Amino acid sequence: MKKIKSLSERGQTAHNNVLRIDFELFFEASGNMYHKETNPSGAFPLNTAENKQSWHLLKEKLEMLSLEKSIPTWTANYTSCLGDEVFRKALAGFLEKFLTKCPINPDHLGISAGATAIVELSTWLLANRGDVAVFPTPSYPVYKQDIGNKAGIERYNLITHHEISEISQQPSLKIKHLEKAKKDIEKQGKKFKILVLTTPDNPTGLIYTKKQLNKIADWCINNHIHLIVNEIYGLSLIDTTHPKIKEDYKKSIGFVSFAQVMQAKKSPYLHLWYALSKDLGISGFRVGAVYSLNEPFIKAYDNLNAPHLVSNHTQWMLSEVLSDHHFMEKYITHNQQALTESYALVANYLKQLKIPYVASRGSLFVWADFSEFLKKPTLKAETKFWEKLYQNTGILLTPGEGFGHSKKGLYRIVFPCFGIDDLEVAMKRVSTYIEKIRAKS
Ligand SMILES: Cc1ncc(COP(=O)(O)O)c(C=O)c1O
Structure with a gap:
């Protein structure tokens, strides 16, 4: 070195x-x-x-907004460190209608500069240095740096299958895999603190069913492990009934947001990540969100998010876009x-x-x-x-x-x-x- x-x-x-x-x-x-x-x-x-x-489509919409609307004064000021209320309200309305199909309370949202900042700060607040976050593999490589670089949390790759034929319809993660990971981590004298699932998944494109999410959530709550579900690709869905590909799908599995599980269980151990980077194709705008019903977590997020804030001008422009449900x-x-x-x-x-x-x-x-x-x-x-x-x-x-x-x-x-x-x-x-x-x- x-x-x-x-x-x-x-x-x-x-x-x-x-x-x-x-x-x-x-x-x-x-x-x-x-x-x-x-x-x-x-x-x-x-x-x-x-x-x-x-x-x-988005470029045209943003250019029209620039021509038609006057920039509100609040964009030039300091506003809430959770993200401005105008934006959180617009995002909550957008998420409810298009992604979660259940109520989203804007007071329980934190907004940061892309999913990267969301991953980094959320995990920093939920686990200590040396604790372990578990990822069923294959899983987005950069999670390792996002949880490790500053928070010092370790990534544990949980192998649930070897051949891709074993996951032809849905992710193969079962409670027995989680039990094994827990034993393995504890044997090393470490703590299994966080489980991260991505749905639709990066890189497999698979979707967790609501039944799977419910089971895994119950296990996590019982074991005091935080379950975070990343839905950054939640609206980037493939039409599996398309004639050119439909023969690949033996089961019909629709996307169901983890927010519905959170809404039903109301546990401080369940959290959701989202970002506009992929579904809206604007990774350069740097807009991500965490949703949690854990109030102390949201308060702590508020106190630490200042270095990760999204520009108010961007928040304003995007609140105009997201509130136009007809356009969306x-x-x-x-x-x-x-x-x-x-x-x-x-x-x-x-x-x-x-x-x-x-x-x-x-x-x-x-x-x-x-x-x-x-x-x-x-x-x-x-x-x-x-x-x-x-x-x-x-x-x-x-x-x-x-x-x-x-x-x-x-x-x-x-x-x-x-x-x-x-x-x-x-x-x-x-x-x-x-x-x-x-x-x-
Ligand atoms: C699963 C997952 N999480 C987070 C990110 C980072 O997204 P952002 O550009 O919003 O920081 C990516 C980007 O590829 C991703 O695939």
Whole structure:
């Protein structure tokens, strides 16, 4: 580890640990981005969770607002450290109507600069340094840094399956897995303090049923473990009845928000995360939210959130957008149709290539199994295939490393970060490459 005298020990750790292992290639690929006319041999960075398919609708709405509305004076002032009341009210109304389908009390919401800040501060308040937060794998890699960098909470990867065929319809997390994790953590002299679920899930796109959520919530409450459900992809749903993909879905599982479970159980151990980054495709606006019926938690959040606040101007603009339910209805319908078409395109290419994948029900991802192309089931071989695919095709996927899963050779494909015509070019390149290496071997 490199020593840097001018920094604190914390500063040195930050200097020596990169946020994401795929960032370097991501910036290289982004500098050589594919363009049909100007750069037809360019690269496709399909590794960052961005949805670019509906921005044109939101952009037009925001531009209209700038022309038509005068900026209210409160935006220039300091306001509540939980997020301004105007915005929390608008967000609560939006969530009730479109996501949770149950009442949301704006006084129990905290607003911060993106889900990243929400994850960091919530976990900081709920667990102590050295405590453990459990994530059923595969799971969003950056949770590790978000809970670890400042709060010093450890990530425990809970393996519930090995092959993706074991999770063909829904997440396989059971109470027996949680019991095992608890024993394992306690044997190491540590405390299992937090369980985090993501639904729809990153990277599998699977959805937890209400029955699963209820069971897991009861177990957590009985064991005094905080259960936090991240619904950052809650409105990015795939139409599983679409004729091009419907045969992949043996069970009909609709999205049900964890807020309904919270509403029924009213426990201080249950919490919800949300952000506008994915469902509205505005990761750059930096808007996230935590919802909790735990009043001391919300008070503590209020006292510590000042460094993470969202600009009042952004809060105002977005409160105008979110309160226009007619617009939001149109936006969400368009967005889900576009997501479904792009998802179906990728799924059909993978099916033709006989590459196993998880049939997604939501999110921006396809979690696919390319392990057939690894010489050995090792991390080294997994990284090598990822680099070779990029060097030969310009397609950059998110490598499996960091998702914490046991099987090597799984990669995440982000499908809405290009328009559907460009995505087809990317999938054709993957297809040609796969056929070439199969022919060689
Ligand atoms: C599950 C999950 N949580 C949190 C984040 C971070 O989101 P934000 O950009 O709002 O900080 C992401 C981004 O990919 C994510 O997938």
